[in-house]
Amino acid sequence: MTTINRRGLLKVGAIASVAAATPGLSLSAMAQGEKMKTAESAPSSPPEPVTRILAHYLVNARYEDLPANVRKEGTRTLLNWVGVAVGGSHHETVARALSALKPFSGPPQAGLLGRSDRLDIMNAAFLNGVASHIFDFDDTHLKTIIHPAGPVVSAILALSEYHPVSGKDFLNALVLGVETECRIGNAVYPNHYDVGWHITGTAGVFGAAAAAGKILGLSEQQMVWALGLAASQPVGLRESFGSMNKSFNPGRAASNGLFAALLASKDYTSSDGMIEAKRGWANTISTKQDYREITEGLGQRYESALNTYKPFACGIVIHPALDAAIQLRNQYALTDDQISRVDLKVHPLVIELTGKKTPKIGLEGKFSIYHSVAVALIEGAAGERQYSDRAVNDPKVIALRERVTATIDPAIKPEQVDITITLKDGRVLHKFIEHAIGSLEVPMSDQQLEAKFTDLAKGILPDAQVRRLIETCWSVENLGSAADIAKAAVV
Known part of the structure; x- marks a missing residue:
């Protein structure tokens, strides 16, 4: 059994009781990835025992050590996740998955939010994770574009109905799970994401395993194994975007992470260095490995305090354009028949991720900057109703989106947009968004x-x-029992 060295002990042995999150981070952190695409970072040489350092921290981290702002953001993360999980609970994606899995489910251990169905905790974690992501309305860690709550809260809320846990311990596990997945995501982003992995699934499984393992009271060695078993289950490819498969990824990350923690609780072993080893997770699925992102400042800086929440039910890169469009619509009482054309100047990532010009179904509309701006100008909103099959096939929306153009401007940052609306009466309206609503700045x-x-x-x-x-x-x-959340959310 590998033992933690003196350097590792000094790094994580004491957990700071008061710490503030790093201020001022925003979606602009994504722009850093553009600079890194052409330069591959070599692995740490030799790497520290990253998996064990992280496990040591997770096992010893206490609720009392969480700063007030971190607890508050953890609570906001929970509230947002429950809302989107209930909201997505009756989407056809959930209905189809439930129909496929219910005949094979084990005992009715945990509920599906927004429904009356009860399944075993593994399937409940999966389906609640699917429901929480289907609208693309969930939380976002802007530095990595991870949607943290889906894998983590889906896993531990199902577990809480089977394994009693207090609200305080539940919140502590939630924060630690988010911390784990975001730090691991930081270590490999953007290279890992750029090659095609859906990082919410691939990093999210670690968050689910860490949070579930914390609730189960794993020892340090068992937590090492849980993280190792999680590393063996990366799930999610970006090719799935625009289909039901996309929401499969956080759902499966939740159930896979829970699976890993449960196995580890019974001493099912793994390698002790599954994150950092030469043939481990980070080196296998990414050309960039910055292990300092995982181990430095544990208990002192909190990635979980940097979580953000979407006011619009689509990819985060569209939000500046939506914010601008809705502001101009409301300010000038615009109607679609007044608009001659809409010209957007955007960051390259916007076209890469949301360049679908003719979406046919609601899920595809979430990846169309053209549909998004058109429907926002017509309906003054960009919630789940604006990304329905009805919305993307509305003749008025189709007609207006054909008058929307998006041009890449290298001077525009990922969190910005420059929009010009030319009206048929000759007026020209302009708006520049520095930071959209829902960002860390707003x-x-x-x-x-x-x-x-x-x-x-x-x-x-x-x-x-x-x-x-x-x-x-x-x-x-x-x-007294975190299961009260699940009980309050079912019909």
């Missing part, structure tokens, strides 16, 4: 998160139940 308020939650849950849960569920999420730290 975050959604608690009240806006509640409004988003309420809108998503409307028609699925009674209004009074929605209000109780919101209050239950806000009070997670005071819950």
Whole structure:
């Protein structure tokens, strides 16, 4: 058995009790990836025992050590995730998956949010993860474009219905899971993402394993094995974007991570260096490995405090254009028949990720800058209803999107957009967005998160139940049983 060296012990032995998250980070961190595409980073030589250093931290990290701002962001992460999971619970993607899996499910151990169905915890974790991502309305760690809550909360909420855990311990596990997946994501982004991996699935499995392992009370060695078993289960390719398969990825990451932690709890072994070894996870699936992102500042800087929440139900790179379009629409009371053309100047990533010009189904619309701007100008919103099959096939939307152009401008950062709307009466309207709503610089308020939650849950849960569920999420730290969240979210 490998033992942690003195350097590793000094690095993680003491956990800071008070720490502030790094301020000022934004989607511009994504731009750094553009500079790194042509330069491959060599692995640390020799790498530290990264897997064990991380496991040591996870096993010893206490709820009491979390700074107040980290606890608050963890609670906001929970609230947002529950809202999007309930909102997506009756999408046809969930219905089809449930129909396929329910005949083979084990005992009814955990509920599906927004539904009356109960499945075994593995299938419940998967399906809640699918539901939470199907609208592309979930949270985003902007430095890596990971959607952190899907893999982590889907796993531990299902587990909490089978293995009792207090609200405080649940929140601690949530934060540690998000911390784990985002740090591991930082170590390989953007090279890993650029080659085609869906990083929410590939890094998310580590977050689910870490969080579930924390709740299960794994020893340090067992946590090493859990992380190793997670490393053996990378899931998700970017080719799946625009299909039901995309939401499969965080769902499967949740169930795979839970699977890994449960096996490790019974001493099912793995290599002790599965993250950093020569033929381990990082070296196998990425040409960049920066292990310092995983091990440095554990308990002192929190990636989990940098989480953001979407006001729009689509890829984050479209948000600046949506923000600008809706602001101009509202300011000038625009209607589609007034608009002659819409010209966008965007970062190259916008076209790469969302360049579909003629989406045919709602899921494809989420990856079309053209549809997104057109529907936002017509309907003044970009929620799940604007990414339905109805919306992408609306003749008015189709007609306007054909008048939308997007041009790459190297001077535009990923979090920016420059929009010009030319009206048929000759007027020219212009808007430049530096930071869109939902960014770290312009975050959604608690009240806006509640409004988003309420809108998503409307028609699925009674209004009074929605209000109780919101209050239950806000009070997670005071819950005697975290399973109360799941109970409050089912019909």
